[in-house]
Amino acid sequence: MGWLSAVSAAVVLVLLLRDFISCEDPYRFFTWNVTYGDVYPLGFKQQGILINGQFPGPTIESVTNDNVIIHVFNNLDEPFLISWNGLQQRRNSWQDGVWGTNCPIPPGRNFTYTLQVKDQIGSYFYFPSLAFHKAAGGYGGIKIASRSVIPVPFPPPAEDYTILAGDWFNQSHNDLKAILDSGHNLPFPDSLLINGRGRNGYVFTVEHGKTYRFRISNVGLTTSINFRIQGHKMVLVEVEGTHTLQNTYDSLDIHLGQSYSVLVTADQPPQDYYIAASTRFTPQVLTATSVLRYSNSQKSVSGPPPGGPTIEIDWSINQARSLRRNLTASGPRPNPQGSYHYGLINTTRTIRLANSAPIINGKQRYAVNGVSFIPADTPLKLADYFNIPGVFTLNSIPESPTGAGAHLQSSVLAVEYRGYAEFVFENYEDTLQSWHVDGHHFFVVGMDWGEWTPASRFTYNLRDTISRSTVQVYPKSWTAVYMPLDNAGMWNVRSQDWVRQYLGQQFYLRIASPANSWRDENPIPSNALLCGRAAGLKIKLL
Numbered sequence: 001m002g003w004l005s006a007v008s009a010a011v012v013l014v015l016l017l018r019d020f021i022s023c024e025d026p027y028r029f030f031t032w033n034v035t036y037g038d039v040y041p042l043g044f045k046q047q048g049i050l051i052n053g054q055f056p057g058p059t060i061e062s063v064t065n066d067n068v069i070i071h072v073f074n075n076l077d078e079p080f081l082i083s084w085n086g087l088q089q090r091r092n093s094w095q096d097g098v099w100g101t102n103c104p105i106p107p108g109r110n111f112t113y114t115l116q117v118k119d120q121i122g123s124y125f126y127f128p129s130l131a132f133h134k135a136a137g138g139y140g141g142i143k144i145a146s147r148s149v150i151p152v153p154f155p156p157p158a159e160d161y162t163i164l165a166g167d168w169f170n171q172s173h174n175d176l177k178a179i180l181d182s183g184h185n186l187p188f189p190d191s192l193l194i195n196g197r198g199r200n201g202y203v204f205t206v207e208h209g210k211t212y213r214f215r216i217s218n219v220g221l222t223t224s225i226n227f228r229i230q231g232h233k234m235v236l237v238e239v240e241g242t243h244t245l246q247n248t249y250d251s252l253d254i255h256l257g258q259s260y261s262v263l264v265t266a267d268q269p270p271q272d273y274y275i276a277a278s279t280r281f282t283p284q285v286l287t288a289t290s291v292l293r294y295s296n297s298q299k300s301v302s303g304p305p306p307g308g309p310t311i312e313i314d315w316s317i318n319q320a321r322s323l324r325r326n327l328t329a330s331g332p333r334p335n336p337q338g339s340y341h342y343g344l345i346n347t348t349r350t351i352r353l354a355n356s357a358p359i360i361n362g363k364q365r366y367a368v369n370g371v372s373f374i375p376a377d378t379p380l381k382l383a384d385y386f387n388i389p390g391v392f393t394l395n396s397i398p399e400s401p402t403g404a405g406a407h408l409q410s411s412v413l414a415v416e417y418r419g420y421a422e423f424v425f426e427n428y429e430d431t432l433q434s435w436h437v438d439g440h441h442f443f444v445v446g447m448d449w450g451e452w453t454p455a456s457r458f459t460y461n462l463r464d465t466i467s468r469s470t471v472q473v474y475p476k477s478w479t480a481v482y483m484p485l486d487n488a489g490m491w492n493v494r495s496q497d498w499v500r501q502y503l504g505q506q507f508y509l510r511i512a513s514p515a516n517s518w519r520d521e522n523p524i525p526s527n528a529l530l531c532g533r534a535a536g537l538k539i540k541l542l
């Protein structure tokens, strides 16, 4: 890898000289070789997307405010991008790695992401965002630790484990994509995986009497999961960057794209225990297990894994409502999380988003407010920067449900910089939804059965709810969030259900600073790839 490091050093030097990045904060460098490789999660050979030969990929370990520089070499035979689920990337949607912000890295080429985990702590993950690559792996954990001067509301754990769990299919990502392209839905998944392995394929070793942190993300494609550890309690400490009230749970529902941190004390007789994840709200229940092994274990796992809730929705809503922010604990900064009074700020705008499942031109699609998203020929962010007409139209998606039929569109909603929005996710379907906003976190002020009305606001939690970047909406229910619009850029709002996302349940939120100043948004990076109608255009260097 000697030549590689040399190339990396050169690239970084160029970036440092040319680009606006915060120079006082530490740097972490990663070089990732993305390849196809054989994986055997279910005992037979499948095509996986590996990062440096690994599935799942390496974990990004970082500390608040670190600059994270990632050189990605695309050695697949098709275009590729990685995105960062839950990273705020302040002022920097240029690095978001989704179709609307970045040109794909062509096969055989490389791209350097320049991220900063500014003012963030917590547990997240990265994943491949194009086509249906996520079905082949290519994902990994992201940890952002607190700076050493910031008090953390629990003692340091003996070990900090990442768990990436989710559904998995027998078929390759290309076959799954072909099914969707032909206008059909996917079959039910074939299995769940925990850290890329099927049944008992992964072992976490613990010592009796010690306490461990587990950061669990649902990296799956289509199903919510329930997560539990046989014979052990889980103390919830963090949800997507919020330090929570430390409630104790026997099991946790984790919806698509969500991340949770729990503390688990190894206080049971020394033996092996099942760690179980099973599908939630599905007619058929799939379960994956891994093993919690005491270092002096006297007995291996046997018998059925512990059961959990399967179709109960009230149970899940009640658990969701029990998630609270610890108002006196610190977040990324020393001041307590309760010092930001999210519930006392007047909202400047209400945006209501309803999902639907229309058939368009004879094909299954998914839509938001009657618009099913399709990519244009040029990333929206580049079209915006170079003023290329005809790629997208501002407000090509209405800000409330229309009730009319759906159409295809590269939809962009414009919102005012530094506004404070109320988003209401309205679900008239009988399936569970999971919604995500890139580059932001939002306060989950309410969720309930039935239709949202202005009177629903009287039920909001305006005091101590959590903030996060992915939230579920139960069947025939609504979820409301408050979101500061303080991050200028072009940001993807999407279903975390990968079928729905792929077939159009997403759009972009354009937050433009009227000042057009570097203080509000980073300039285009000098290494930006240019494609579509932006190919060959000149980036004005600084």
Ligand SMILES: *[C@@H]1O[C@H](CO)[C@@H](O)[C@H](O)[C@H]1NC(C)=O
Pocket: 004, 033, 034, 035, 073, 075
């Ligand atoms: C990436 O891995 C492939 C397959 O192992 C290898 O052929 C290639 O040289 C590697 N590239 C880099 C940049 O390390």
Ligand SMILES: *[C@@H]1O[C@H](CO)[C@@H](O)[C@H](O)[C@H]1NC(C)=O
Pocket: 007, 108, 109, 110, 111, 527
């Ligand atoms: C990485 O990409 C840059 C252009 O973006 C190119 O100059 C460089 O040669 C590439 N490095 C390798 C090892 O392919």
Ligand SMILES: *[C@@H]1O[C@H](CO)[C@@H](O)[C@H](O)[C@H]1NC(C)=O
Pocket: 152, 153, 154, 244, 245, 246, 247, 326, 327, 328, 329, 330
């Ligand atoms: C909240 O955080 C404070 C400050 O770190 C801590 O002392 C307290 O135990 C936490 N409370 C709960 C209920 O988690």
Ligand SMILES: *[C@@H]1O[C@H](CO)[C@@H](O)[C@H](O)[C@H]1NC(C)=O
Pocket: 042, 044, 170, 190
């Ligand atoms: C997936 O593969 C496994 C192992 O070969 C097999 O048992 C299972 O039936 C397959 N599922 C489907 C839907 O073909």
Ligand SMILES: *[C@@H]1O[C@H](CO)[C@@H](O)[C@H](O)[C@H]1NC(C)=O
Pocket: 344, 345, 346
């Ligand atoms: C919010 O709006 C109310 C009524 O319009 C006003 O009285 C109040 O001062 C506003 N609060 C803030 C924090 O701007």
